[in-house]
Amino acid sequence: MNTILTVTNLTKKFGPLVAVNDLSFSIEKGNVYGILGPNGSGKSTTLGIILNVVNKTSGSFSWFNGETSTHEALKKVGAIIERPNFYPYMTAIQNLRLVCKIKEVSEEKIEEKLALVGLLERKNSKFRTYSLGMKQRLAIASALLNDPEILILDEPTNGLDPEGIHQIREIIKKIANQGTTILLASHLLDEVEKVCSHVVILRKGVKLYAGPVDGLLASHGYFVLAANDQIQLKTFLEKHASFGKIEEFNGLLTAYLKEELDAGELNKLVMDQGILLSHLVKRKESLEEQFLTLTKNRQS
Amino acid sequence: MIRLLQIEFIKLWNNRASKVLILSYFVLLTSIALVAAIKFDIGPIKFHLAEQGIFNFPYIWHFNTFITAFFKLFLAIVIVSMMANEYSNKTIKQNLIDGLSKKEFILSKFLTVLTFAAISTIFVFVVSLILGLAYSDYNEFSIIFSDLEFLLAFFIKLVGFFSFCLFLGILVKRSAFALGFLFLWQILEGIVRGLIRWKLLDGTGTDFVMGFFPLNSMFNLIKEPFTRLSAVQNVANQVGESFKLDYHVYFHEVLIVMVWTGIFIYGSYALLKKRDL
Numbered sequence: 044m045n046t047i048l049t050v051t052n053l054t055k056k057f058g059p060l061v062a063v064n065d066l067s068f069s070i071e072k073g074n075v076y077g078i079l080g081p082n083g084s085g086k087s088t089t090l091g092i093i094l095n096v097v098n099k100t101s102g103s104f105s106w107f108n109g110e111t112s113t114h115e116a117l118k119k120v121g122a123i124i125e126r127p128n129f130y131p132y133m134t135a136i137q138n139l140r141l142v143c144k145i146k147e148v149s150e151e152k153i154e155e156k157l158a159l160v161g162l163l164e165r166k167n168s169k170f171r172t173y174s175l176g177m178k179q180r181l182a183i184a185s186a187l188l189n190d191p192e193i194l195i196l197d198e199p200t201n202g203l204d205p206e207g208i209h210q211i212r213e214i215i216k217k218i219a220n221q222g223t224t225i226l227l228a229s230h231l232l233d234e235v236e237k238v239c240s241h242v243v244i245l246r247k248g249v250k251l252y253a254g255p256v257d258g259l260l261a262s263h264g265y266f267v268l269a270a271n272d273q274i275q276l277k278t279f280l281e282k283h284a285s286f287g288k289i290e291e292f293n294g295l296l297t298a299y300l301k302e303e304l305d306a307g308e309l310n311k312l313v314m315d316q317g318i319l320l321s322h323l324v325k326r327k328e329s330l331e332e333q334f335l336t337l338t339k340n341r342q343s
Numbered sequence: 344m345i346r347l348l349q350i351e352f353i354k355l356w357n358n359r360a361s362k363v364l365i366l367s368y369f370v371l372l373t374s375i376a377l378v379a380a381i382k383f384d385i386g387p388i389k390f391h392l393a394e395q396g397i398f399n400f401p402y403i404w405h406f407n408t409f410i411t412a413f414f415k416l417f418l419a420i421v422i423v424s425m426m427a428n429e430y431s432n433k434t435i436k437q438n439l440i441d442g443l444s445k446k447e448f449i450l451s452k453f454l455t456v457l458t459f460a461a462i463s464t465i466f467v468f469v470v471s472l473i474l475g476l477a478y479s480d481y482n483e484f485s486i487i488f489s490d491l492e493f494l495l496a497f498f499i500k501l502v503g504f505f506s507f508c509l510f511l512g513i514l515v516k517r518s519a520f521a522l523g524f525l526f527l528w529q530i531l532e533g534i535v536r537g538l539i540r541w542k543l544l545d546g547t548g549t550d551f552v553m554g555f556f557p558l559n560s561m562f563n564l565i566k567e568p569f570t571r572l573s574a575v576q577n578v579a580n581q582v583g584e585s586f587k588l589d590y591h592v593y594f595h596e597v598l599i600v601m602v603w604t605g606i607f608i609y610g611s612y613a614l615l616k617k618r619d620l
Binding site for chain 1: 346349350353357358436437439440441444445447616617620
């Protein structure tokens, strides 16, 4: 696979504060990456450094195996950082023409990309007349002008209303389906869970995990159960070797697996005990739960 | 290089305020020709400014470059705001993310400054040439094209001043404050001059030291032309005064301004490079 970006021992200090601490990861072509972490965990700083707007304190990063200089590489990258920044007195078309000049690409794709984000009817309106959602969509159009090798999005849905969030997510999914590599920074875990195949998890500038979403925790999932005889069910589960912690909440039992166990198999097992299940669901921990477990583990 | 100029052109020309200021600047440059129309004809008193010799070659090069240099304040506003707006709109960040290097960013601004200065110089040259051909008492080729160093000085002066504006724009990041700072700096140089004259040196010494300050060195490039007019000198002679002033453009003065230009442009680059956006 082609490596698009390699980050090695990257560190950024703002005075006494260490915003990014000895961070290393790499990005391969074709995957959708998420950078996860609470506010202030160093996501934006990391993106700022690789995008040439924040100076690193130490460490290194290289684009496309270090074949080109950073600013040349950035012409093959599409990136949106935080708020969309355009010239307010210029129309969408004029702004995109300027971006084409900077990126040294032809202007023929402007209309196509505006159509992709649904702004074609407003192409001759000044940027300052746009709503936040439209501004964000224009930013995506601008980032796509060069058909980038990688699209970098920093909190793309921040501050948008539900409809705007939905539109942006649809666009991201569309782009991901076209095979474009995406790096998505967010503190919204469900957002990352929905689109990403790989994650980098940061907390206070330290990397907690980098790799496939599936490999985040070696967990086997859990069952949510209810039965005619709740107490009998609980006693049975507590005795069974496959289960660890058991919680009761709202009349439902949540039993965490220590090893792989099929839902059908469990159903048969309890049936043999004479317990009749009225509710049986097997679930994997959501990214949010895994994330919280991971951060908790590292704290202790 | 053309690409960098085009980038800056798109940014400036689509901004209505910049466009109006640029256009009015060039209209003002042309308007110096209107001085020729100043004419009093009140009975016995007949006064026609154009016939007082201000449009004589080669004096016109000196006079016009000195006067038109004041209009540079219009472009100063444009230049300070084209820099400061990049910060307030945060578009500088987007430009860099889009793949413009910091060096290219400064270069595109500096090239714009050079272009403004070059166009102004050509403008002044053409307007003066036309005015001179219309009103000058001397029309020999060798006289017309003597003393052209004033045009060079004019160009250097504009480049230096605009580079200073550029630097202030980057340093202060807000156009209004940067312009305020420019005036403050002018006053500061005046105060420093006063202090040096008062406590340290005599007149010549003060002029020498002040010649190294940025705004003062730019002003020194083209000395005031009024005392050179024969009309003014006649009056002075009548009251028993005579001016022995040196009007020439000196190489060391040009050098000082060029060094300042270098410092300002490099300083802008260093600031941009050091800052996190």
